Amino acid sequence: MAQDFAKVGVVGLGTMGAGIAEVLARAGIDVVGVELNDETLARGLGHIRHSTDRAVSRGKLTEADRDALFGRIHAGTDLSAVAACRLVVEAVPERIEDKRAVLAELDALCPSGTIIATNTSSLSITELAAGTSRPSRVVGTHWFNPAPVMGLVEIIRTVVTDPAVLADLEMLVTKVGKTAVVAGDRAGFIANALLFGYLNNAVRMLEAHYATREDIDAAMRFGCGHPMGPLALLDLIGLDAAYEILDSIYHTSRDHLHAPAPLLKQLVTAGMLGRKTGRGFYTYAAPDSSEIVDAVTSDSVMSSASGTAAGTGTAAASGTAAASGTAAGTGTRRSGAPPRPVRTIGVIGTGTMASGIIEVAARSGYDVVLRARGQAKIADVRKKLEWSLDKAVAKGRITLDERAATLARVRATTDLATFADCDLIIEAVVEDLEVKRALFAEIDAIARPGAILATTTSSLPVIECATATSRPQDVVGMHWFNPAQVMRLVEIVPTVLTADDVTATVLEVARAAGKHPVLCADRAGFIVNALLFPYLNDAVRMLEAHYADVEAIDTAMKVGCAHPMGPFELADVVGLDVTLAIVRTLYLEFREPGYAPAPLLEHLVKAGYLGRKTRRGFRVH
Incomplete structure (x- = not known):
């Protein structure tokens, strides 16, 4: 039968320990908190006071509830006070020697039936448990920071963990309003093992001058719906903490993807640890501030990006270009090259992506020519377009007049020669390189001089499409995200041959369509x-x-x-x-x-x- 923990010990009242103590006390559980000395004890209780005062000010906690919460927290500096608890959570700093020492003391103090939970984000639970006389009753609990806000707790089992212990911890996590997931003992557990490989990959992308920090972050926010971009998230986590977690995972996995990027180490060595120091990949108004003061918008000049991209001289170049000044087009976007005029856009394709681009372009005021292989395909696209516009009217996003105007701007054809007068031609056919190259050769033969040819590929090399034409300087990638009517991101992908004004033009078209364009080099996968x-x-x-x-x-x-x-x-x-x-x-x-x-x-x-x-x-x- 699962235990009902009425009293829980928490050893270590730093940011994480104080958060765990607050969560437990909010759920009606008595907490015995222990700190090293009076100074650190006062600081820990101050963390809880600050957090609960903020909750009261935001209406998430009443003053009476806050006072009752503090009444359930009994804190001091005597470790023996936790001996009567059936569960003790160790939350001292993330150093294995310190944790080993605390667990050894708890093992000697507490009855054999007491469960000892070590709060760690990456250290080996097996190694810590083996240093006690009760390895079957030692378990990992990875709470996420800030604990009062974050909803997940990873419960980490070893090969000898008693299943009843896992059941007890799962019940407790549910009782305090969190979601529990159980995983084996491996560096990084679930979330960090997956998250930090992705974050490290983003640092390598920046380090390779592949895209700006702003565009990398915007791409993942607008393209994947992530609440923060990877580089801004690293600044929030702390670059030193991120480096330590990656290093710990790498020493276990030996996977190169987890080997900390050199740029990350350089920033840590320079003391640029993110928000807590006021400077990391971005520069902040002050230490612990969330206000970025050196953000570079898509309309900024190149010179404004070159000194602030990653916050250091070394990393600065990462914010200004990808493969090279012209190859990635960053010089294009920030050099002020005037865009070419675009009035008519041709779209080749009849799938979901093509239909979405047609709708977005027509709603944005462009005349659109749709090319399909037959009248049945044309009818199918018309049906999709009308259905989508009807839905937009029903939701109050557009009026009936705007619906009619949008449909009036779209004309259809089965003859590619109709595209001869288009200013921008967007290819949105099947993701097959040979099919795309053949189509670009056809388009090249009929498009007027100065027309821009764009491919919507999500991963194929844009340069392959460009070299299928006699005008590679007029070819560019425009990777729209599906559904185009909803998704805000468009990845703009110039090749090493793309003209500056071509890049400027498609950036302007994307903005006019209400999208957020990001710029990246012509490399497999682009950013997202x-x-x-x-x-x-x-x-x-x-x-x-x-x-x-x-x-x-x-x-x-x-x-x-x-x-x-x-x-x-x-x-x-x-x-x-x-x-x-x-x-x-x-x-x-x-x-x-x-x-x-x-x-x-x-x-x-x-x-x-x-x-x-x-x-x-x-x-x-």
């Missing part, structure tokens, strides 16, 4: 897919290693990292075949062993389990 799909592949590897199940992994990333969808939920939506194809493309481009497709992903695709579209993927739909 290059960061997202290795993360999805890592999640599949974690699953096939039987480390945690689908539900636990998805829950950890949604609740612990505020991602709108877990990795398996997202892969099922994207399609496992599409996921596999993009992972393969990234692996072939970078030859990074960690990018090799997980065998389980390949097996599911071979079995025809492709996700929602086949009603079977990682889940049954």
Whole structure:
């Protein structure tokens, strides 16, 4: 039968320990808090006071509830005070020697039936448990910071953990209003193992001068719905903490993707640790401030970006360009090249993406020419367009007059020659390089001089499409996100040959369509897919290693990292075949062993389990 913990000991009242104590006391549990000395004790209680006062000011806690909460916290400096608790949570700083020492003392003080939970984000629970006389009753609990706000607690089992202990901890986590996931003892557990590989990849992207810090962060916010971009999130976490977690995971996994990026180490060495020092990848108004004072907007001149990109002279260049000044087009966007006039946009394709682009362009005031292979396809696109516009009218987003005007701006054809007068031609056909190259050769033969040719590819090299024409300087990538009517992000991908004014033009078209354009070099995956799909592949590897199940992994990333969808939920939506194809493309481009497709992903695709579209993927739909 599961225990009902009426009194819990918390050893260490730093930021995390104080947060855990507050959560327990809010749930009506008596807390015995222990700190090293009177000074650190006062600081810990001050953390709780500040947090609860803020909750009162925001109406989330009444003054009476706050006073009752403090009445349940009994804090001091005598460790023996926790001996009467049936559960003791150790929350001292993340140094294995300190934790070993505290656990040894608790082991000697507490009865043999007491559960000892160590709060760590990356240290080995097995190693800590082995230093006690009760390894079966030592368990890991990874609370997320700030504990009163974050909803996830990872419960970490070892190979000898008593199942009853896990059940007791799960019950307690539920009682205090948090979500528990259980995982095995491996560096980084679930959330950090997946999150920090992704964050490290973003630092490497910046370090490679591939895109600006603003564009990397905006791409993941607007393209994936993440609450924060990876570089801003690293500043919030603390670059020193991030470095230590990555280093710890790497020493266990030996996976190069977890080896801390050199730029991260440089910033830590320079004392630029993020928000807490007022400077990290961004510069803040003051230490512990969230106000960024050196942000570079998409309309800023290049010179304003060059000195502030990552907050150091070394990293500054990372904020100004990708592969080279012209290759990535960053010089284009920030050099003030005048855009070419665009009045008519041609769209080739009849799929979901093409239909969405047609609607967005027409609603933005552009005349649009749709090209399809037959009248049936044209009718299908018209039907999709009318349905989407009717939905927008019903939701009050547009008027009936605007609906009529949008439809009037769209004309359809089966003859590619009709595109001869278009200013911008957007290709949105199947993601097959040979098909795209053949189409670009056809477009090149009929498009007027000065017309811009754009491909919507999500991962294929734009330069391959450009070199299929006699005008590679007029070819650019425009990766729209699906559904185009809803998603705000457009990745603009110039090649090494793209003219400055071409890049400026498609940036202006994207902005006029109400989108947030980001600029990146012509490299497999661009920004979003290059960061997202290795993360999805890592999640599949974690699953096939039987480390945690689908539900636990998805829950950890949604609740612990505020991602709108877990990795398996997202892969099922994207399609496992599409996921596999993009992972393969990234692996072939970078030859990074960690990018090799997980065998389980390949097996599911071979079995025809492709996700929602086949009603079977990682889940049954």
